[in-house]
Amino acid sequence: MRIDKLQIALRPRPAPQALDLGFALLRAHAGPVYKAWLALWLPLCVLSLALIRISPNLAPLWMLLPWWLRPLLERAPLYVLSRHVFGEDVTWRQALRAWPRQLGGGWFRLMTWWRLFMPGRGLYQPIWQLEQARGVTASERRHAIGRNGTGAAAYRFGLACAHFEAVLNFGLVALVGLFLSDELSMNPMAFFFKAGNGLSLDLLAMAAYAVAGGIVGPVYTACCFTLYLNRRATLEAWDIEITLRQIQAPAARHQPQAAAHSPELAPQSAPQSAPQPTPQSAPATTSTQAGRASALLLAVLSCAAAALVAAAAMLASPARAEPLQAASPPPTPASGDLQCARPKFLPDPVGKHAPPRSAEQAALRKELRRLYDSDDLRGYKCEESWHLKDFDTPPREKPKKLPDLSFLALVFKVLLIAGAIGLVAWLLYRYRGRFAWLLPTPAMAAATEIAGLDIRAESLPEDVAGAVRGLWERGDRRGALALLYRATLSRLVQQDGLQLAQGATEGDCLRTARQAALPPERYQVAATATTLWLNGAYGGRWPDSTALLAACAAWQAQFGGQFGGQFGGRSGEQSGEQSGAQVGGQSGAEGAAAAPSSSATPGASA
Numbered sequence: 001m002r003i004d005k006l007q008i009a010l011r012p013r014p015a016p017q018a019l020d021l022g023f024a025l026l027r028a029h030a031g032p033v034y035k036a037w038l039a040l041w042l043p044l045c046v047l048s049l050a051l052i053r054i055s056p057n058l059a060p061l062w063m064l065l066p067w068w069l070r071p072l073l074e075r076a077p078l079y080v081l082s083r084h085v086f087g088e089d090v091t092w093r094q095a096l097r098a099w100p101r102q103l104g105g106g107w108f109r110l111m112t113w114w115r116l117f118m119p120g121r122g123l124y125q126p127i128w129q130l131e132q133a134r135g136v137t138a139s140e141r142r143h144a145i146g147r148n149g150t151g152a153a154a155y156r157f158g159l160a161c162a163h164f165e166a167v168l169n170f171g172l173v174a175l176v177g178l179f180l181s182d183e184l185s186m187n188p189m190a191f192f193f194k195a196g197n198g199l200s201l202d203l204l205a206m207a208a209y210a211v212a213g214g215i216v217g218p219v220y221t222a223c224c225f226t227l228y229l230n231r232r233a234t235l236e237a238w239d240i241e242i243t244l245r246q247i248q249a250p251a252a253r254h255q256p257q258a259a260a261h262s263p264e265l266a267p268q269s270a271p272q273s274a275p276q277p278t279p280q281s282a283p284a285t286t287s288t289q290a291g292r293a294s295a296l297l298l299a300v301l302s303c304a305a306a307a308l309v310a311a312a313a314m315l316a317s318p319a320r321a322e323p324l325q326a327a328s329p330p331p332t333p334a335s336g337d338l339q340c341a342r343p344k345f346l347p348d349p350v351g352k353h354a355p356p357r358s359a360e361q362a363a364l365r366k367e368l369r370r371l372y373d374s375d376d377l378r379g380y381k382c383e384e385s386w387h388l389k390d391f392d393t394p395p396r397e398k399p400k401k402l403p404d405l406s407f408l409a410l411v412f413k414v415l416l417i418a419g420a421i422g423l424v425a426w427l428l429y430r431y432r433g434r435f436a437w438l439l440p441t442p443a444m445a446a447a448t449e450i451a452g453l454d455i456r457a458e459s460l461p462e463d464v465a466g467a468v469r470g471l472w473e474r475g476d477r478r479g480a481l482a483l484l485y486r487a488t489l490s491r492l493v494q495q496d497g498l499q500l501a502q503g504a505t506e507g508d509c510l511r512t513a514r515q516a517a518l519p520p521e522r523y524q525v526a527a528t529a530t531t532l533w534l535n536g537a538y539g540g541r542w543p544d545s546t547a548l549l550a551a552c553a554a555w556q557a558q559f560g561g562q563f564g565g566q567f568g569g570r571s572g573e574q575s576g577e578q579s580g581a582q583v584g585g586q587s588g589a590e591g592a593a594a595a596p597s598s599s600a601t602p603g604a605s606a
Helices: 015-028 030-054 056-073 075-084 092-102 107-111 113-117 125-129 135-146 150-180 198-236 238-246 250-261 266-273 282-316 359-372 406-430 432-438 464-473 477-496 506-515 520-537 545-559 563-567 572-584 588-593 596-600
Strands: none
Touching: 015 030, 015 075, 015 150, 015 198, 030 056, 030 075, 030 092, 030 198, 056 075, 056 107, 056 113, 056 198, 075 092, 075 125, 075 198, 107 113, 125 135, 125 198, 135 150, 135 198, 150 198, 198 238, 406 432, 464 477, 464 545, 477 506, 477 520, 477 545, 506 520, 520 545
């Protein structure tokens, strides 16, 4: 690759400028590029139109054929552009003859998953076609070329081209539909919804895609190619190499000045540098001779002026034995020897780097810095100029150095962040009720005690009905009703899964049992036990023995008597006594609500 023959101004550019360079390259060589592209694209589109006409049922498949083979066809315009950019004239016929040999490498990837999901494939086409890279080498090259945002730029440009092509395709179809619409409606979409226009619509869509693809295809290829060249110029410093080849060597650049200032060296170097007179060099020789004559005349005039100055000095001071000599003017430094600070608006081309890892790297960076500081690459020119001093303007005072407040700023920053976090936390806590719907509903705790009565299964005797009758016969009426009631609630919770909340009242329990849709017999037993307990404990209206025995029989029939046997081997009387003692330990208000006769029972006194 002869980069010295590049026909474009190649230097590291941003991605948009590199894409714009592709447009300029395509405009310069549009003839052979479009001819090579259309010579392959149009026959393929004509073949698709013929297949649609022959087999209309597979029209979508035939429309996909040019789209699917398009990456292979893009290598013909890429071949033309890659030759023209290095100064080689290639015709479209030569590109077509060379096209079959350009299909190797990457074709399987381009025909499969890259065809669907890689709009920026044009950036990597030169790797397979121009660099002839394969396998692992091609993979490494793709990663290197796609870095630094180049791959993303190619991807976005591919999407933009696809959208522009779709708009152009739809616009062409709508334009034809506008001419084929009714005279009254003038609706370009009316033609598409008419019955019997299926084949015509497919042919029209394929023809519009052929036109749109024929226009956009070379644009996409040219812009991706210049994006590839821009990335390679950045990686391989092509601009520096081109500049180095254009710059003269330092010895050759300063040789004419050395010969002019050293008269004793001029005769020795004159035979080596004097060109032979030829017909082509006659104008140059004439101009050289004229320049020498002018220099000789200037030297004679200078000598005459020096003689006049010396004579005037001798006449002015005749007593001195030695004549005064004119002071020689100070040597004017060459423009390249002047050193000045780089303007602030010019970026540093070398930039900042990490410390060098070796002496060779340090020497290379020093040489690169010296090269960029030369007159040809530094981008500015140092000139010496004289200015009148302004004595009226007072000297500018240096601004006072402000104290370092970075630590104080850090403290305020931390306090501000902490205050914001605290404010948000306080607001969430203050209005926590309004955000309850965001939190999961807590599971309701199962009740173990209702109205001061323990309803756990392990607190009940084995034979509940027998224990109730025993307490009743001994005169502990309150204890008997309490045991019957809490045994009923315990069975409803354990056997029927009744959900009773902690702290629920007797009415809440009965209401929950009604809403749980219990069997009528079990609900009737629960209602009877609740009524007996409320009338006796809070109203002092104790039932007679017949009603109690009937309630015990109904309870025994519905809930059984052996459920609590697994929790211990206590006797009915002991459990009854404990139950009576437990009931007797209730609050004074509840005891006061009972009848006077209940205060004389053993359970109450206990």
